[in-house]
Amino acid sequence: MSKQYPITVSSWTLGDQCKFEDRVIAAKEAGYDGIGLRAETYVDALNEGLFDEDILAILDKHDMKVTEVEYIVQWAEDNRSYEQKYKEQMCFHMCELFNVKQINCGLMENYSVEHTAQKLKELCHRAGKYIIGVEPMPYSGIPDVAKGWAVVEASGCDNAMLILDTWHWMKAHQPIDLSVLKDVPADKVVSIQINDVWERDYAKSILRDESMHDRLAPAAVPGPGLGCTAEWLKMIKAKGIKPNAVGVEVISDAILAKGIKEAAKETFDGAKAALAEAWPEVLED
Numbered sequence: 001m002s003k004q005y006p007i008t009v010s011s012w013t014l015g016d017q018c019k020f021e022d023r024v025i026a027a028k029e030a031g032y033d034g035i036g037l038r039a040e041t042y043v044d045a046l047n048e049g050l051f052d053e054d055i056l057a058i059l060d061k062h063d064m065k066v067t068e069v070e071y072i073v074q075w076a077e078d079n080r081s082y083e084q085k086y087k088e089q090m091c092f093h094m095c096e097l098f099n100v101k102q103i104n105c106g107l108m109e110n111y112s113v114e115h116t117a118q119k120l121k122e123l124c125h126r127a128g129k130y131i132i133g134v135e136p137m138p139y140s141g142i143p144d145v146a147k148g149w150a151v152v153e154a155s156g157c158d159n160a161m162l163i164l165d166t167w168h169w170m171k172a173h174q175p176i177d178l179s180v181l182k183d184v185p186a187d188k189v190v191s192i193q194i195n196d197v198w199e200r201d202y203a204k205s206i207l208r209d210e211s212m213h214d215r216l217a218p219a220a221v222p223g224p225g226l227g228c229t230a231e232w233l234k235m236i237k238a239k240g241i242k243p244n245a246v247g248v249e250v251i252s253d254a255i256l257a258k259g260i261k262e263a264a265k266e267t268f269d270g271a272k273a274a275l276a277e278a279w280p281e282v283l284e285d
Contacts, residue, residue, distance in 0.1 A: 030267075068104065125157075133163035139211070163191050194233065
């Protein structure tokens, strides 16, 4: 495993229809250092009849780690559902079980910076020793780095940080330029996720559909998409960001239709090529 920055196949990259051990095997054979798990994916493993000790045994058997936990949502609501409260507690449990330090979080609802920051502060208090990684997404209530950082900074919490994703960055039409991060301390970015994007956006009203069905594998040069991954990674490296995980989040119906082993291989190979050009130290043991 990469000692500093484990290359991680994010949960959605391998879909939600495979058995837990098949997910682990596909990731290992492709070359990944770690796997990401959503709370739902963890519950799916339990519903296979696995207990926590069985899950840990499978990971140990294949020399694989869980290095990414997600996804807390609707945390800015005044009256949160029991489903969301329980999902949040499940994420805390997963962090404890797998020794993961950060939880990926998103927020679809749009509130003021002040309200969102207060609710983030409350979430960070509940999280305790775990880091809450806020992920800006262009179709969400935190659409870009500017609002994401404003919320994180205003929360005043040491364990409130940002997660940066190539796809969301590009679809928010932010330039690949350090000026976007000028106010963000490097140590307030907890992890990153990489992929490539189509040059032409889906219509704004269905942009989330593109995000959830039609991303591209990371690329060092233009091909089907922009080939922006390597340049984006160079910016992240130049900023001095040291991510807890380098997630490869390629949510793609077309890639997943090839099977989880091929999806794991295609996405890892793309990530490896982009990292080799932009940040080869990540590939070192």
